[in-house]
Amino acid sequence: MTGEETTEITLTVNGERIARRVRVREHLVDFLRGELQLTGSHLGCEHGICGACSVRVDGVVVRGCLMLAVQADGAEVTTIEGLTDTGEIADLQAAFVERNALQCGFCSPGMLVTAADLLKAAKPATREEIRNFLSGNFCRCTGYHAIVDAVETTLNKRLGR
Amino acid sequence: MKAPKFSYVRAESVDHALALLDQHGDEARILAGGQSLMPTLNMRLSRPQLLIDINRLDALKGIALQGDRVRIGALARHVEVLNSPVVAKNLPLIAEAMPHVAHVAVRNRGTFGGSVALADPAAEMPACALALGATFVVQSSKGRREIAADSYFKGLYETARAVNEILVEALIPVEKPGTVSVFLELARRHGDFAMAGLACHARIDKGVIAEARLVYFASEVRPTLATRAIAAIKGKPWNDATRDAALAALADDLDPMTNLHGSAAMKLHLQRVLTRRAIDQAVARARAA
Numbered sequence: 001m002t003g004e005e006t007t008e009i010t011l012t013v014n015g016e017r018i019a020r021r022v023r024v025r026e027h028l029v030d031f032l033r034g035e036l037q038l039t040g041s042h043l044g045c046e047h048g049i050c051g052a053c054s055v056r057v058d059g060v061v062v063r064g065c066l067m068l069a070v071q072a073d074g075a076e077v078t079t080i081e082g083l084t085d086t087g088e089i090a091d092l093q094a095a096f097v098e099r100n101a102l103q104c105g106f107c108s109p110g111m112l113v114t115a116a117d118l119l120k121a122a123k124p125a126t127r128e129e130i131r132n133f134l135s136g137n138f139c140r141c142t143g144y145h146a147i148v149d150a151v152e153t154t155l156n157k158r159l160g161r
Numbered sequence: 162m163k164a165p166k167f168s169y170v171r172a173e174s175v176d177h178a179l180a181l182l183d184q185h186g187d188e189a190r191i192l193a194g195g196q197s198l199m200p201t202l203n204m205r206l207s208r209p210q211l212l213i214d215i216n217r218l219d220a221l222k223g224i225a226l227q228g229d230r231v232r233i234g235a236l237a238r239h240v241e242v243l244n245s246p247v248v249a250k251n252l253p254l255i256a257e258a259m260p261h262v263a264h265v266a267v268r269n270r271g272t273f274g275g276s277v278a279l280a281d282p283a284a285e286m287p288a289c290a291l292a293l294g295a296t297f298v299v300q301s302s303k304g305r306r307e308i309a310a311d312s313y314f315k316g317l318y319e320t321a322r323a324v325n326e327i328l329v330e331a332l333i334p335v336e337k338p339g340t341v342s343v344f345l346e347l348a349r350r351h352g353d354f355a356m357a358g359l360a361c362h363a364r365i366d367k368g369v370i371a372e373a374r375l376v377y378f379a380s381e382v383r384p385t386l387a388t389r390a391i392a393a394i395k396g397k398p399w400n401d402a403t404r405d406a407a408l409a410a411l412a413d414d415l416d417p418m419t420n421l422h423g424s425a426a427m428k429l430h431l432q433r434v435l436t437r438r439a440i441d442q443a444v445a446r447a448r449a450a
Contacts, residue, residue, distance in 0.1 A: 005168050024169035024212075027199070046162060047200035048267065060240070060269040066199040067270065068192075070169055071214060114265060135351045136264025 009073040013038070014082030022069045029053045029064035031072075032079060040080035040109045044138070051137030054110035055079050061117045080109035089116050091157065095150040103141035110137050115151045124159060127152060164202035171214045175221070175327065178213050179302045182325050185211050191327060192216070193236060196263070196271035197279050221274065221329055226251060230296075230332045235274025239263065242273055251335040254293060254342035254362055258285045261344070264352040277313075278328045280320050280383065282418070283354040287314060288378035289344065291386060292360035295333040299326040307332075314383040340364045341446040343439045346379070347431055349422075355379035356422040357431035361439045365447035370394045370403075373443075375436065380417035380428040387414035390436065399444045407440070408433045 010019045013036060022031055027046075032038045032055070044050035046065045053064035056078040083089050089112055095101070102108040111134065118125060118133045125133070130151050131144070139147060172178035182189055190209040192198060193216065201207040215221060221236040224245045231251050233242065242248055243259040262268060262276075262285050276286040277297060290297075291310040298307055299322050313321045322328060336342055346358035357380055363373035373394055375387045389410040397403040417428035 004166060007169070025164040025166055025202075027164070027203070030163070046203050048196060051264070051266065054266055061266045062270050063196070063266050065203065066195050066267075068169070068195075068199075068212075070171075071192075071195075071216065117265065132260075132351050133265055136266055 007070055009070055011072050011074060012076045014078055014085065024068065024070050026069045027065050028055065028057075028067045028069050028072055028077070031069035032064065032077070038079050038081050040084075042106055042109060044106070049138070050107075050110075051114065052107055052110045054113040054137065056083070056113060056116070061114050078113075080113055083113065083116055089119070092116065092119060092150065092154045095154045096147075099146045099150040099153065101143060101146040101150040103139075103143050107137060107139045107141075111139070111147055115147075115154075118151065119155055119158060122158065124161075125152075125155060130155070162203055162205060164199070165205055165208050167202075167209055168211045169214065170211065171216075172218060175215075175218055175300060175329065176302070178215055178218070178327060179300065179325070181211065181213050182327065183302050187324050189213055191278070193275040193278075194238065194271040195275075196267050197275065197281065215327070224248060226335070227332070230334050233273050233331045233333065235272060235278070235328045235330055237273045239268035239271045239273065239276075240265075243268060252289075252293065252333055253336055254344055254360060255286070255289045255333070257342070257344040258289050258346075258360065261285055261346045261348070261352070261355070261358075267352075273331065274328045277331060278320070278322065280314055280318055282317060282382055282384070283358075283379040283422075285344070285346065285355070285358065285360075285378070288358065288360040288376045288384040290331055290333060291384045292342070292362045292374045292376040293333050293336065294374070295331050297322075297328060298330045298332065299323075300329045301326045305329070311386070317382040319383075336362065339450075341443045341450065343442045343446070345435045345439050345442075347435065354422065357428055357435055359432065359435040359439050360384075361443055363440075363443050363447075365399075365444055368398050368444065368448075370397055370399060370440075373440075375439075377415060377432055379422070380415055380425075380432055382418060385415065387411060389413045394440070399440055404437060404440070408436060411436060 042052035044052035055064040188210040192212045192214045223234045295310040342362045346355045360376045364371045393406040393410040417425040
């Protein structure tokens with residue numbers, strides 16, 4: 001790391017307290033993937049368009065490529081691995097499999113992390129509203145219909161409808 | 162791509178950030194939500210020596226009614242503006258525009274002040290602020306000053322804010338009873354950058370347009386108050402003749418940029434379409450009120 005400015009950060013990732021020295025120019029997902037081997041968060045465009053890097057920071061979904069790791073100092077970060085381990089979206093993941101809502105799978109972690117926010121709100125949403133909520137996540141296999149189906153099914157089940 | 166090397170400082174106070182700005186000048190960039198700055202870094206379109214992170218400065222946060230104005234702190238996130246009952250009640254134009262601002266994850270980080278400070282020509286908040294006659298408060302180590310939105314937007318990503326100043330808040334007059342507002346935008350996909358857009362605030366008395374501010378964005382280099390189109394509708398009832406006069410005058414107000422989102426001619430056409438729809442809606446809203 002010659003010539004690179006680095007700094008110490010302490011944060012919680014998927015419930016685990018972690019302290020590391022990071023390069024200040026490193027974005028959050030490079031840190032998660034490279035340093036912590038949490039490779040579920042993907043990097044597509046790396047400029048905030050595609051949504052493959054979506055992670056949860058302090059309770060809300062953000063673009064992991066548009067936040068520096070150093071900015072996550074003190075934060076609580078949850079990745080797709082964490083959401084899987086806690087079982088928070090087990091029903092959504094089952095619905096994705098059931099409805100074949102993933103093809104190549106590259107966008108799926110981002111889709112799931114984003115949809116998790118919608119489900120967390122536990123409010124009824126129309127297909128149009130679900131589409132709008134997911135509009136910042138690209139699926140280049142263009143499997144949007146099945147993805148919206150899976151989210152809609154899961155939401156309705158959770159709301160007992 | 163990956164961001165180039167830079168130094169990073171987390172500002173401990175507004176004064177701390179301002180002292181760093183004095184020291185580093187144009188080599189420093191303020192890092193707020195980072196939703197525009199970070200992409201330019203990752204794409205290496207920008208190579209600042211220092212990032213000054215203001216995200217933890219509580220003095221720049223919050224949304225509150227102050228007399229007959231709403232104060233929106235520069236660090237208020239888009240999602241906070243979107244969910245703010247103060248904004249919903251007092252600034253319906255901004256409430257109507259917010260769902261068009263980017264996507265969920267971007268709204269969770271992006272800030273009102275960042276949008277105004279960057280002054281992207283396709284951004285919604287600068288246009289709304291201009292339509293509502295907002296005042297922007299900027300601060301340097303020498304003190305604070307207020308800049309009227311009317312004289313703040315200078316050109317493409319160019320504003321009246323100086324290099325040593327930080328935008329600290331916007332003060333936006335509440336929309337008075339008897340006035341109406343309409344926000345319209347055309348984008349290829351919900352939440353994407355607009356191809357054409359219009360923020361309209363008006364007072365319409367018994368079908369006559371007593372006062373109006375029409376601010377166009379996404380076609381011009383900066384949010385643009387259409388003074389000639391406004392003159393064409395002021396004091397007039399909204400009928401075919403007024404509409405034709407306004408749409409004709411608009412060609413003198415606007416000089417659309419041709420870009421990936423469309424040609425100049427197409428954008429002028431779209432802005433005319435939006436003008437018609439917006440004033441139709443404003444008249445209908447005034448009637449219903």
